[in-house]
Structures are given as C-alpha cells and as structure tokens.
Amino acid sequence: xxxxxxxxxxxxxxxxxxxxxxxxxxxxxxxxxxxxxxxxxxxxxxxxxxxxxxxxxxxxxxxxxxxxxxxxxxxxxxxxxxxxxxxxxxxxxxxxxxxxxxxxxxxxxxxxxxxxxxxxxxxxxxxxxxxxxxxxxxxxxxxxxxxxxxxxxxxxxxxxxxxxxxxxxxxxxxxxxxxxxxxxxxxxxxxxxxxxxxxxxxxxxxxxxxxxxxxxxxxxxxxxxxxxxxxxxxxxxxxxxxxxxxxxxxxxxxxxxxxxxxxxxxxxxxxxxxxxxxxxxxxxxxxxxxxxxxxxxxxxxxxxxxxxxxxxxxxxxxxxxxxxxxxxx
Amino acid sequence: xxxxxxxxxxxxxxxxxxxxxxxxxxxxxxxxxxxxxxxxxxxxxxxxxxxxxxxxxxxxxxxxxxxxxxxxxxxxxxxxxxxxxxxxxxxxxxxxxxxxxxxxxxxxxxxxxxxxxxxxxxxxxxxxxxxxxxxxxxxxxxxxxxxxxxxxxxxxxxxxxxxxxxxxxxxxxxxxxxxxxxxxxxxxxxxxxxxxxxxxxxxxxxxxxxxxxxxxxxxxxxxxxxxxxxxxxxxxxxxxxxxxxxxxxxxxxxxxxxxxxxxxxxxxxxxxxxxxxxxxxxxxxxxxxxxxxxxxxxxxxxxxxxxxxxxxxxxxxxxxxxxxxxxxx
Numbered sequence: 001x002x003x004x005x006x007x008x009x010x011x012x013x014x015x016x017x018x019x020x021x022x023x024x025x026x027x028x029x030x031x032x033x034x035x036x037x038x039x040x041x042x043x044x045x046x047x048x049x050x051x052x053x054x055x056x057x058x059x060x061x062x063x064x065x066x067x068x069x070x071x072x073x074x075x076x077x078x079x080x081x082x083x084x085x086x087x088x089x090x091x092x093x094x095x096x097x098x099x100x101x102x103x104x105x106x107x108x109x110x111x112x113x114x115x116x117x118x119x120x121x122x123x124x125x126x127x128x129x130x131x132x133x134x135x136x137x138x139x140x141x142x143x144x145x146x147x148x149x150x151x152x153x154x155x156x157x158x159x160x161x162x163x164x165x166x167x168x169x170x171x172x173x174x175x176x177x178x179x180x181x182x183x184x185x186x187x188x189x190x191x192x193x194x195x196x197x198x199x200x201x202x203x204x205x206x207x208x209x210x211x212x213x214x215x216x217x218x219x220x221x222x223x224x225x226x227x228x229x230x231x232x233x234x235x236x237x238x239x240x241x242x243x244x245x246x247x248x249x250x251x252x253x254x255x256x257x258x259x260x261x262x263x264x265x266x267x268x269x270x271x272x273x274x275x276x277x278x279x280x281x282x283x284x285x286x287x288x289x290x291x292x293x294x295x296x297x298x299x300x301x302x303x304x305x306x307x308x309x310x311x312x313x314x315x316x317x318x319x320x321x322x323x324x325x326x327x328x329x
Numbered sequence: 330x331x332x333x334x335x336x337x338x339x340x341x342x343x344x345x346x347x348x349x350x351x352x353x354x355x356x357x358x359x360x361x362x363x364x365x366x367x368x369x370x371x372x373x374x375x376x377x378x379x380x381x382x383x384x385x386x387x388x389x390x391x392x393x394x395x396x397x398x399x400x401x402x403x404x405x406x407x408x409x410x411x412x413x414x415x416x417x418x419x420x421x422x423x424x425x426x427x428x429x430x431x432x433x434x435x436x437x438x439x440x441x442x443x444x445x446x447x448x449x450x451x452x453x454x455x456x457x458x459x460x461x462x463x464x465x466x467x468x469x470x471x472x473x474x475x476x477x478x479x480x481x482x483x484x485x486x487x488x489x490x491x492x493x494x495x496x497x498x499x500x501x502x503x504x505x506x507x508x509x510x511x512x513x514x515x516x517x518x519x520x521x522x523x524x525x526x527x528x529x530x531x532x533x534x535x536x537x538x539x540x541x542x543x544x545x546x547x548x549x550x551x552x553x554x555x556x557x558x559x560x561x562x563x564x565x566x567x568x569x570x571x572x573x574x575x576x577x578x579x580x581x582x583x584x585x586x587x588x589x590x591x592x593x594x595x596x597x598x599x600x601x602x603x604x605x606x607x608x609x610x611x612x613x614x615x616x617x618x619x620x621x622x623x624x625x626x627x628x629x630x631x632x633x634x635x636x637x638x639x640x641x642x643x644x645x646x647x648x649x650x651x652x653x654x655x656x657x658x
Contacts, residue, residue, distance in 0.1 A: 052588065220585045242587035253582035256549045258571035259381065261599025268597045270590025 002029045002038060007092035007309055009064045013054050015249045017317065022064060022092075022310040029097050037080045039070035039088060039096050039103070044309060045120035046316040046325040047154065051246045063091040068329075069106070069119050070096065080105070087119055092309050094329055107284055114291060115300070121324035122158050122298035127287045128280060129240060129273040130158035130216075134166070136276060137238040137269050138214040142167030145208050147227060150218035150243055151191065152179035154324035158287075159216050160188045161296050168214075171207040173223065175319060182322050186297060200226035214238070220245045221252060228260050239270040247317070299323030331358045331367060336421035336638055338393045342383050344578045346646065351393060351421075351639040358426050366409045368399035368417060368425050368432070373638060374449035375645040375654040376483065380575045392420040397658075398435070398448050399425065409434070416448055421638050423658055436613055443620060444629070450653035451487050451627035456616045457609060458569060458602040459487035459545075463495070465605060466567040466598050467543040471496030474537050476556055479547035479572055480520065481508035483653035487616075488545050489517045490625050497543075500536040502552065504648060511651050515626060529555035540564070548573045550581060557589050568599040576646070628652030 003026050010023045032038050045067040057065045067089045072080050077100045080086065086103040090096040106119050114123070121127065133155075134140050140163065148159045151172025163170035164187045171190040172183045183191035190207035197203040204212075204226060211232040217224060220242030231237070245252050260266065276283075290296035301321040303312035306329045316325035332355050339352045361367050374396040386394045396418045401409050406429045409415065415432040419425040435448050443452070450456065462484075463469050469492065477488045480501025492499035493516045500519040501512045512520035519536035526532040533541075533555060540561040546553060549571030560566070574581050589595065605612075619625035630650040632641035635658045645654035 056592075217587070220587050224585070224587075239587050239590050241591070242585055245585055245587070251584050253584055255580050255582055256553070256571055256574055258546070258549050258553075258568050258574070258599065261568050261597070262570070262601055263385075264599065265601070265604055266599050268590070270587065270593065270595050272591055272594070275594055 001031065002095050003027075004029050004093055004095035005306055006063045006094075009054075009058060009060060009062060011060055013051065013247075016247045017051065017054075017314060019310045019314065024307065029095055032074050032076045032097060034076050036097060036099050037072050037077045037103070038074040039086060039098060040073045041068045041070045041094050041096070041306070041329040042085075043069045043117040043120055044092060044306075044327040044329060045125070046309075046313050046327065047126070048241055048243050048246065048317070050313065051317060052241070063093055065089065065091045067120060067125060069116050085110075085116055085119075087124065092306075094306055104280075107281075107288060110288070111292060114288070117300060117302070117326050117328070118291075118298055120326055121154050121300060122296055123284060123287045123291060125273055126154035126324060127158045127296075128276075128283055129155050130162055131283055131287065132273060132276045132279075133216055133238040133240050133271060134159060134162055137271050138216065138236050140166055140168055140214055144213035145169045145171065145210070146214040146216065147171045147173070147204070147208070147212045147230075148216040148218070149173045149194075149223050149227070150241070151183055151188065152322050153218065153243075153319075155240060156216070156218060157183075157186060157298070157323075158296065161186055161290075164188075165290060165295050169208070171204075171212070173203075179322055182299070194223060201229060204230045211235070216240060217242075219243050220254075225254050225257075228257055228266070231260070231264055231266055233264050235264060235266050237266065237268040239268060243319070301325045302328050304328045330360070331424050332356075333358050333422055333424035334635055335392045335423075338383075338387060338389060338391060340389055342380065342576075345576045346380065346643060348639045348643065353636065358424055361403050361405045361426060363405050365426060365428050366401050366406045366432070367403040368415060368427060369402045370397045370399045370423050370425070370635070370658045371414075372398045372446040372449055373421060373635075373656040373658060374454070375638075375642050375656065376455070377570055377572050377575065377646070379642065380646060381570070392422055394418065394420045396449060396454060398445050414439075414445055414448075416453065421635075423635055433609075436610075436617060439617070440621060443617070446629060446631070446655050446657070447620075447627055449655055450483050450629060451625055452613060452616045452620065454602055455483035455653060456487045456625075457605075457612055458484050459491055460612055460616065461602060461605050461608075462545055462567040462569050462600060463488060463491055463543075466600050467545065467565050469495055469497055469543055472498075473542035474498040474500065474539070475543040475545060476500045476502070476533070476537070476541045476559075477545040477547070478502045478523075478552050478556070479570070480512055480517065481651050482547065482572075482648075484569060485545070485547060486512075486515060486627070487625065489515055490619075493517075494619060494624050498537070500533075500541070502532075508651055511628070523552060530558060533559045543567070545569060547571075549583075550574060554583050554586075557586055557595070560589070560593055560595050562593050564593060564595050566595065566597040568597060572648070630654045631657050633657045
C-alpha cells in the first residue's frame with residue numbers, strides 16, 4: 001500500500017486561477033497486480049494548456065490533469081522494469097498505478113548530462129509543439145522570416161532556435177527586457193519587449209520591414225491583429241495558443257480577420273501537438289541530437305516540493321519568469 | 330471620336346454607399362491607333378468586392394472599377410476583330426480604348442442559347458470564385474458536408490451546385506424565404522433563412538447534426554462565429570467574403586477563434602479568384618459544360634440603362650434580390 005498525494009481541482013477557474021481552486025488529497029494505492037506498475041513522480045509539468053482546457057478534460061473533484069516524468073518503483077510488467085523512467089499524463093499526483101498503456105518510456109539513449117526534467121520541456125511536449133508547428137503547419141523554408149510571440153516561453157524559445165537551425169530569420173516578442181536579452185542569447189535575429197513599445201505595428205515593421213512569411217501564434221489579443229497586418233502575401237499562421245485571453249472573464253474580441261486574410265491569401269491553422277503522435281519517437285531523437293550538438297538550449301524554472309504545485313502553476317501563468325516551469329517532486 | 334459615359338467615384342464610401350458618391354462624366358475617346366481597339370460595354374458587373382476594395386484599387390475622382398462584357402466596335406488589332414466579345418476590367422464606362430493587353434476573349438465556343446452576360450456571373454468571375462474556393466482552397470471530397478453562407482448570391486449559388494456535382498452534402502444559409510426556396514430548387518440538401526431562426530447554432534446543428542467538414546465563408550458577423558463552433562475536427566474554412574461587415578462604420582468584432590481552431594485543428598484560408606488566373610480558360614470550359622448539361626443554373630437581376638448603374642449597385646448591396654446583378658448598358 002502506497003499513500004499517493006494528489007492535487008484535486010476543487011473548482012473550475014473563474015478568471016485568474018487561485019490556490020484555493022485546488023485541494024490536497026491523500027489516497028491509498030494498492031500494490032500493482034499482474035501487468036501493472038507503480039510509478040513515482042520526479043517532475044510535474046506546468047503549462048498554459050492546463051489553464052486553457054480547464055473545463056474540457058476533467059470535472060471538479062478530479063485530480064488536476066498534466067504530464068509528469070516518473071520512475072517505476074514497483075513492476076509486474078516486463079515492459080517497464082523497476083528504475084525505468086517514463087512520461088505519463090496522470091496529473092498532479094506523487095504516485096500512479098498503471099497497466100502500462102498510458103506510459104511512454106523516455107528515449108533509452110538519454111544522455112547522463114541532460115536533466116530528465118527536459119522531457120517535459122525542450123525534449124518533450126513543448127519542444128515537439130514547436131517542431132510540428134514549424135514543420136507540419138507552417139512548413140517553413142530557409143530564408144523565410146518567422147515571427148513568434150511569447151518567444152521566451154517553453155514553446156517559443158524552441159521555435160526560435162529551430163528557425164535558426166533551418167536557416168530562417170526569426171523575430172521574437174516577449175514581455176520583459178530580461179526575456180529580450182535571453183532571446184538574443186538564443187540567437188533570435190530580432191526581439192522586442194511588447195510592453196515598452198509605443199506601437200506593436202511599428203515594432204513589427206522595424207524588426208522586418210518586408211513583413212513576415214510565417215507567424216507562430218501563442219498569445220491572441222491585440223498582438224494577433226497587429227501581426228496579421230504585417231503578414232506577407234501567401235503568409236501562414238500557426239495557432240498554437242492564446243495566453244493573453246485565457247484568464248478573461250469578459251471575452252476579448254478582435255476585428256474580423258477576413259479582409260486581411262483574403263487580400264493577402266493568408267492561411268491560418270490551429271493545431272495541438274497530439275496530432276502527430278506517430279512521429280514523436282523520431283522527433284524526440286532529433287531534438288535530443290540538436291541539444292547534444294549545442295544548437296538547442298533550454299532554461300527551467302524549478303519549484304521544489306509537490307505541496308507547492310498550485311503556487312508554481314499561478315507563477316507560471318503570471319509569466320514573469322524565463323524558462324519552462326516544472327515542479328521537482 | 331466617341332463620347333464615352335463614365336461613372337466617377339466622387340467620394341470614398343462612408344458606411345452604406347450613396348448614389349451621390351458617384352458622378353456621371355462624359356469623356357471624348359480618340360480613334361484607336363495601330364494595335365488598339367475600341368470596345369463598347371454590353372453588360373456591367375455589380376459585385377460585393379466593389380464595396381470591399383473601395384479604398385484599395387482607385388482614388389476619388391477615378392472611374393469606378395469593375396468588370397464588363399463588351400463588344401469590339403473598332404479595331405486596329407488583328408487579335409480582336411470587330412464584333413468579337415471580350416471581358417475587360419475597365420470599370421463603369423460605356424466605351425474603352427485598349428491596346429488589347431487587358432482584354433480577355435469570351436470562349437469561342439460560347440453557345441448561342443447562353444446569355445453573354447453570364448460571363449460576368451456563373452461562367453465568369455463569381456463562378457470561378459466558387460470553383461477555386463471548393464477545389465483549390467477547401468479541396469472538397471465526395472461525401473463531405475459543406476456549409477455556404479450568402480448561398481443565394483452569385484458565388485454561393487454556384488458553390489452549392491458544384492458541391493452537388495461533386496457528391497457532397499450542401500447546406501445553405503440565406504436571408505429570405507424566397508431565397509431558401511430557390512436554394513432548394515437548385516438542389517441544396519438543406520437551406521434556412523438566418524433572419525427568421527431563433528438560434529444560428531441550433532439551425533446549423535439541425536441541418537447537419539454531425540457538423541461540417543467545410544465552410545465557404547461569405548459573410549463574417551455572428552454567422553462566422555456560429556459556423557466556427559459547428560466545424561468537424563480537421564475542418565476547413567475558405568474565406569471568400571465578409572458582406573455583413575463591409576458597410577460598418579464602427580467595425581464589428583468577433584471572439585478570438587483561437588481555441589476552437591486549435592482544439593479542432595481547423596484551417597482557414599483567405600483567397601481571391603485572381604490567384605489561379607492561369608487556370609481560368611480551362612475552368613470556364615468546365616463551367617460552360619456543366620451549364621450545357623443542365624447541372625449549373627443561374628439567375629440574373631438585370632438593371633437596364635448605364636445611367637442606373639449606381640442605383641443598381643446599391644440595390645445589389647441591399648441583398649433583397651435573387652441572382653447575379655448586372656447592368657444592361
């Protein structure tokens with residue numbers, strides 16, 4: 001018998017989430033039966049989509065959903081021996097009992113000098129999101145100019161680095177001077193702090209006077225409308241997120257994008273990383289290789305202690321830190 | 330010397346256009362020189378895009394732009410002998426002097442029993458718009474369900490009929506019971522009057538409980554948001570027009586489409602017919618063939634007299650008639 005700590009979603013979020021929307025609950029897990037394994041969480045992943053899909057994936061009273069990197073500590077399943085590291089989307093919990101069907105082993109060639117927690121970041125879902133958004137949705141080509149918003153975020157930072165690997169010019173927008181400095185460090189060609197400029201359109205024009213072939217959209221809000229106005233003819237937009245509107249109680253609206261889209265023959269496509277699951281194994285290897293070669297760097301914001309998970313989640317949503325937010329359990 | 334009557338755009342439109350935004354002006358045209366031809370307008374085309382691009386194509390004081398079917402009445406150019414029928418985008422004018430570079434001959438096999446004016450409608454730009462929107466943008470497949478708004482319009486009516494030719498289910502929305510009856514006559518599977526229903530979403534659900542694979546968008550406004558909510562996973566939207574917002578003085582807005590687009594992996598693409606000009610000749614033959622076979626029908630709203638062109642334009646924008654609006658010069 002194992003005592004598993006879990007964080008329950010007590011109440012659907014109204015506006016900006018509160019710590020009191022969650023409740024810590026301890027449950028007893030039985031020993032694994034034949035075919036089952038017990039895994040122990042090492043790192044929990046905190047991502048904007050936890051806010052976005054608040055009312056879609058679970059009900060009030062369920063364990064908050066989310067991904068984690070865990071270690072097998074008891075096993076009745078040969079595929080997952082004790083000590084093996086897995087990714088599992090079992091939510092905010094310290095221990096998970098599984099029949100193995102929801103477990104994904106971390107790549108067996110994971111290098112010793114790369115933290116396992118990156119399997120929740122640049123070598124995990126956010127990294128894959130960046131890769132698929134660029135390759136599958138935008139289909140970027142060398143020489144093109146790519147704009148990315150929330151560029152210092154877990155996804156955006158990888159977007160910019162892959163753009164450089166592929167010979168594109170990349171322009172990033174972020175919300176602090178420290179983030180802008182980080183983007184320059186990562187190799188972004190241009191970066192600006194959208195909070196301190198007087199005009200979004202002017203900033204976008206200054207960073208790329210000829211406009212943008214591609215826009216990797218993470219934010220919505222006024223930035224979306226400004227970016228739309230700066231797209232080149234036949235431009236493409238990948239809709240990955242809309243962080244600036246997730247916490248709205250009164251929904252923000254935008255001018256209809258129709259005229260701009262039809263005059264300039266723009267394409268816009270919404271996507272989630274789950275669409276290309278069949279490519280994940282190969283894609284993670286490519287991300288790993290780029291990291292080993294030094295072409296892909298990653299920063300993390302680590303909160304220690306399972307008890308601090310809700311607070312860390314709110315901190316992630318506030319967006320003041322640089323890097324991928326995780327909880328070290 | 331020929332006296333050509335022209336309609337000048339005196340003032341850019343503010344809100345709904347007024348007859349006083351135009352001014353009749355007579356100009357003298359010289360005899361055609363070597364290589365030139367003089368054509369006389371037979372029919373002028375009245376289309377929503379004349380409203381949409383009001384400030385984009387011409388300046389105040391220029392002849393109002395637009396397409397026309399004309400007849401060569403004097404020629405110093407062997408490619409365009411006297412008597413030959415052409416399409417020319419020379420605007421609201423009775424006579425045009427041309428070096429031939431802007432003239433397109435009507436298909437030489439144009440059947441005697443098909444009115445030449447249809448070269449401005451189902452066998453012209455609106456018909457091509459429908460065809461390219463369905464084949465190039467939406468890439469419809471037999472068995473799919475297609476939604477089209479402004480379905481009784483010059484483009485929408487062709488959209489519906491091509492959908493049926495290609496084995497799709499087609500649902501049309503229009504603004505009067507008479508239009509709905511016309512859509513049924515054309516073979517639409519479902520049609521409804523959006524002005525007399527209590528809920529757009531419910532009407533869309535009733536017409537296709539499983540949702541829509543494709544949406545041919547002509548209107549914007551609340552219909553767009555409702556349609557977006559009824560798209561199937563991996564649905565496609567072709568943005569052809571936005572008639573409901575063209576005359577806004579205070580721009581209408583819409584909720585950000587991001588979440589719906591990313592959850593359902595929706596694609597949205599703006600287009601104009603001019604993108605596939607290289608295919609026009611072959612495409613017009615296909616439209617002609619369908620018409621000869623009785624698979625494609627067309628209705629026209631004919632205003633007689635060049636003097637009445639502005640009034641006919643306003644009438645077209647009011648949207649109370651059924652069919653493609655033309656002026657018989």
